Amino acid sequence: MNTFNHRVTEEQARQRIDKLLAVLNPEISRSQVQSWITKEHVLVNGESVKSNYKCQAGDDLKWSVPEVESLNIDAENIPLSIVYEDSDLLVINKSKGMVVHPSAGHQSGTLVNALLYHCDDLSGINGVERPGIVHRIDKDTSGLLVVAKNDKAHTVLSEQLSKKKIKRMYEAIVHGEIKHESGMIDAPIGRDPKDRQKMGIVDEGRPAVTHFNVIKSYLDYTHVECQLETGRTHQIRIHMKYIGFPLVGDPKYGPRKTMDIKGQALHATVLGFTHPRTKEWMEFKAEAPTYFEDMLASIEKMY
Numbered sequence: 467m468n469t470f471n472h473r474v475t476e477e478q479a480r481q482r483i484d485k486l487l488a489v490l491n492p493e494i495s496r497s498q499v500q501s502w503i504t505k506e507h508v509l510v511n512g513e514s515v516k517s518n519y520k521c522q523a524g525d526d527l528k529w530s531v532p533e534v535e536s537l538n539i540d541a542e543n544i545p546l547s548i549v550y551e552d553s554d555l556l557v558i559n560k561s562k563g564m565v566v567h568p569s570a571g572h573q574s575g576t577l578v579n580a581l582l583y584h585c586d587d588l589s590g591i592n593g594v595e596r597p598g599i600v601h602r603i604d605k606d607t608s609g610l611l612v613v614a615k616n617d618k619a620h621t622v623l624s625e626q627l628s629k630k631k632i633k634r635m636y637e638a639i640v641h642g643e644i645k646h647e648s649g650m651i652d653a654p655i656g657r658d659p660k661d662r663q664k665m666g667i668v669d670e671g672r673p674a675v676t677h678f679n680v681i682k683s684y685l686d687y688t689h690v691e692c693q694l695e696t697g698r699t700h701q702i703r704i705h706m707k708y709i710g711f712p713l714v715g716d717p718k719y720g721p722r723k724t725m726d727i728k729g730q731a732l733h734a735t736v737l738g739f740t741h742p743r744t745k746e747w748m749e750f751k752a753e754a755p756t757y758f759e760d761m762l763a764s765i766e767k768m769y
Contacts, residue, residue, distance in 0.1 A: 468590070468617055474525040483510065484517040487529060488672075492601065492627045492697060502529060539568055544580035549750050554619040554743050555612055556585070556598075559752040562608040562729060567596045581613060588613070589620035601627060601697060606715075606729020609636070610737035610752050622742035627697065633738030634694045636702055637681070637754050639731035639761060640711040641721060644680050644688040651676045651705040655698040664718060665700045667708050674698045676705045684769050687714065689762060691735075703730055714761070725761065733758055 478486055484503060488496040499508075499517075506514045508529040510521070521527075547559040558577065560566070565576045581588060581598060588598035598613040600623045612632075614620035626632045656671025658664040675695035682689045688711060692702050703719045706712060712720040716730035725731075738749035 468531045470529055470531070470621065472527045474521045474523055474527065476523045479521055479523040481521050482517065483508065483515055483519040483521055483527075486521055487527070490625075490628050492624060502531075507531070539582060540574060540579060541582035542574060542579040543583050544575065546577075546580050546584060548584075549610065549752065550748070554616060554741070555614055555623070556581075557610060557612050557737060557750050559610055560603060560608060560734075562606055562755060562757065565605045566602045566611070567599055585615060587615045589615060589617045600624060601632075603734050604700065604703075604730070604732070607636075607732045607734060608755050608758075609732075609734025610750055611734065612737060612739060614742075619742040623739060626739055630695055631740065633736060633749065634697065634734065635736035636692045636694070637733045637735050637758070638690050638692055638702060638706065639714045639758070639765070640688050640690060640706050641686065641714060641724065642688060642711045643683045643685055644690065644711055645683065646680070648677070648679045649709070651678070651709055653705060653708055655701060655704055665698070665704055667704065672696075672698055674701050674705065676702055678706075684765055686768075687765050702732060727757060727761065731758060731761060 472490060484496055484499045487499045487508065488494060491499065502508050503515065503517050510519060511526050547561065548556055549559050550557040560577060567578045568576050578597060578599065590597060598615065600612050600614050600620060603609060603611055612623060614623055652675045653667045654669065654671035655665055655674040656668040658666035659668065673696060677693045677695065679691045680688055681691055694701060700719070703713055703716055707719045713730040713732055714720065714725050715727040716724070720730065733754045735754065736749065736751050738747065741748050
């Protein structure tokens with residue numbers, strides 16, 4: 467078991483234990499946290515509790531994550547665009563169309579399959595299907611993400627993620643002309659009650675904040691830069707739709723009539739974090755892929 471400790475702050479008091487642990491472990495689902503609680507892998511002041519326990523300031527939380535099982539996922543010799551690598555981590559520029567980790571229907575060809583071929587060491591905190599994965603980006607979103615090679619690096623990076631200290635900026639092309647230079651979208655995101663295959667803006671959802679700046683606007687399209695304050699599933703896609711500017715090419719949240727680019731026009735262009743060992747601030751940039759630039763060029767020609 468990998469064991470972790472946390473003392474509840476005044477700001478975190480009165481939150482449900484399962485909700486707080488899901489925030490402290492950004493890549494673990496709330497249902498997985500509830501499973502830990504049921505199996506008594508979570509203790510509060512040395513005692514087991516139920517998932518609906520309301521935390522109090524000063525509570526000593528201790529939780530144990532089961533050891534990684536023997537991997538049944540095949541290592542595959544898939545080319546990777548490695549922006550940076552050292553003994554603790556890698557920064558990958560993921561291509562559009564690549565799934566980050568295996569799941570139902572995607573047992574091969576994922577980033578994890580490629581990482582297992584490239585690396586002998588990946589952290590085991592996220593279990594057998596997601597070794598090393600600190601955070602994810604969608605299959606059809608390209609761009610930067612960080613991968614941890616050991617549990618210590620993973621823990622430190624996950625803590626930065628939960629405390630909103632990792633810089634994540636994206637470029638997107640959306641439908642419609644945004645006529646103001648910048649904005650902030652603060653709307654909670656959760657599972658869509660009408661369609662469990664989608665996420666949506668729901669009152670009881672998890673807090674989600676996106677900041678955006680207009681790079682250039684056209685009559686029917688806008689090129690925007692988005693910065694994540696939180697990292698909910700499909701956050702930019704949902705937030706931009708919420709304010710009336712869905713992403714071009716988005717098959718799930720976009721309009722029926724959109725460009726056929728096999729997925730949303732979204733690229734993770736900037737990633738910054740404090741290195742878990744050296745404590746040095748590191749920032750990386752990946753230029754938008756060719757398809758993205760070609761689409762911008764075609765929009766320019768329209769106007």
